[in-house]
Amino acid sequence: MQMKPLGRTGIKVSQLCLGSMTWGSQNTAEEGFEQIERALDAGINFIDTAEMYPTTPMHAKTVGRTERIIGLWHEDRGRRQDYILATKHSGEGMKHRREGAPISAATIPEAIDDSLRRLQTDYIDLYQFHWPNRGSYMFRKNWTYDPSRQDRAATLQNMEDCLGALQREVDRGRIRAFGLSNESAWGTTQWAEAATRTGGPRVATVQNEYSLMCRLYDTDMAEMSANEDVGLLAFSPLAAGLLTGKYQDGKVPEGSRMDINGDLGGRKTTRAFAAVDAYLDIAQRHGLDPVQMALAWCCTRPFMTSVIFGATTMDQLECALGAADLTLSAEVMADIDTAHRAHPMPY
Template identity: 40%
Template sequence: MQRHKLGKSNISVSSLCLGCMTLSAGKSDSDMQNLLDHASANGICFFDTAEMYPTPIRESTYGSSEALIGKWLRKKGGRSEITLATKASGPAAFVPWIRSGKSRHNRVNLISAVEGSLKRLRTDYIDIFQLHWPDRATNFFNVRGFKVPKKDLAFDIEDTVDVLMDLVASGKIRSFGICNETAWGAMTFIKKMEKKTSNATLAIQNPYSLLNRSLEMGLSEIITREDIAFFAHSPLASGILTGKYFNGSALSSSRLNQNHHGTVFKSPALLKAAEKYISIAKKHGIDPTQMAIAWLLSQPVVTSVIIGVTNRSQLAHNLASCNVTLTREILKDIDSVQQEIPNPCP
């Protein structure tokens, strides 16, 4: 498993990151801790969670993913060998219980979020503390036909940067990141950080997959030129790129049906593109899941790919992607589909 530095920092992340969105979701603690053990034993040192996890998102399970990781870390030891990332929720009507609705990215709320996560994770510091989504009115999930609201939400990115840098200085977080951001948001954070006298490092986590290459139309240049770490989430587009849903077998508990973009993930254009990518994999004798992840690993802009699994079999299947090499012919076939059906997924 390759490791990469987080921008100009000394924080190291594995090329595959275990996304912990489904930890504690209908599985026993021992099963989930065994999964974490297996990931660690196979070279994954990077784990990504969030205060609102697991999914499906419920008030009764708020913080359970962090708590399970905290229990695992306490039992396992070796905290310095693990790179731990978590996220603070932004304002949203679907999570009113998070910090009693106090979710603007201001000083009081972010300090409260960090303290809560530290307690649940049973650790003294968070390696990468991320903002799960912006706290302003913007199209942070690439919704098609998005209309700019006539009334914006109150936000102050400079104040947000100030408190994040103070948290770095305090030692409670080592770096920070922004998730589901726009190019404007990313550059604004960068400009605000440049005004400060700090060595704080920024990371970006956004969707990126064969079905969603919108990153390449703006953010990728920012990431490259500003030397920012990039974490690709949703690499399989809620499982569509595995091919397992084309026989009508999507379970109600699957990520496809739990995703709030579920109807978009079932659009004719997206399904047509996914079928073409799966056909390319089969044509070249490659597993579709492994081709999709291997393609991301081959992109220079990607620092780490966030995978989501619920058992050791799925984890082993994803880990094998690291050993897949995509030939020029395969890459040419992949690009031909992108040209024909560009970015069908938000």
């Protein structure tokens, strides 16, 4: 399992990261425990969660349950020192936490208190802001994104205030590093510059959607990563399960994410299924598992820090783990590039 630097923090994380957003809804606590231990045994040292998980689906009664499951594992196994733990602070509009308040210097200590209590740990390795207060073009909002009404001065002031609060948490030993999620190139760069001005923790990573089918990161964000040493933590690298092929030809397996969440957050389109066919064909022609091909391809990207994948069964987990040992040939990479040109931005 290859290890990658987490920004400029000195922390090293595995190129594959175990996601957890199904624990507490599609998966029981015991199944979560089994996934954690198998992932650690395979060389993964990185687990990602969030205070709002699980999200398959998300309900007021289940919010925070995933962190509680991880906390139960800590209590039962006592292996907190064996891995890097990342979680996230929900922001404006997430009504099940702090009545939907935006992220601010005032909300940070309370949110960390609550996460630490649920996780049954004294510290969080990577503390991430789940989405920016000013809004985001992620989750298909890129089609209508309009930042023209943003208040630049207020945004920069909030960044400085939040970094002050985060630094106090670093000084207390409650967080080790800071990351973003669902951010833009401008936003990420401004966070980095604000850290220089204030002496607060410098952003180490940004967790955005990235897969064979969602490549918004490839231009401005890629340039930001190269120049600012802020790596990508890719979520939905299997396009919410589309790239497994299980939804082709109208199939909707019982209990699957499409069965639970309908259109897969806007990913279910006619063009998406055509793109999946193209990638499945590449995998078949080269004798590859499509899941492993999709994850291994993500790992080749020069801006990638870690690829976050989730599983609801141990068979799915075992398959995903195989991506760590897969090297894609030049022929496979060329075929993938051709397919991408033929099927750009399918959702």
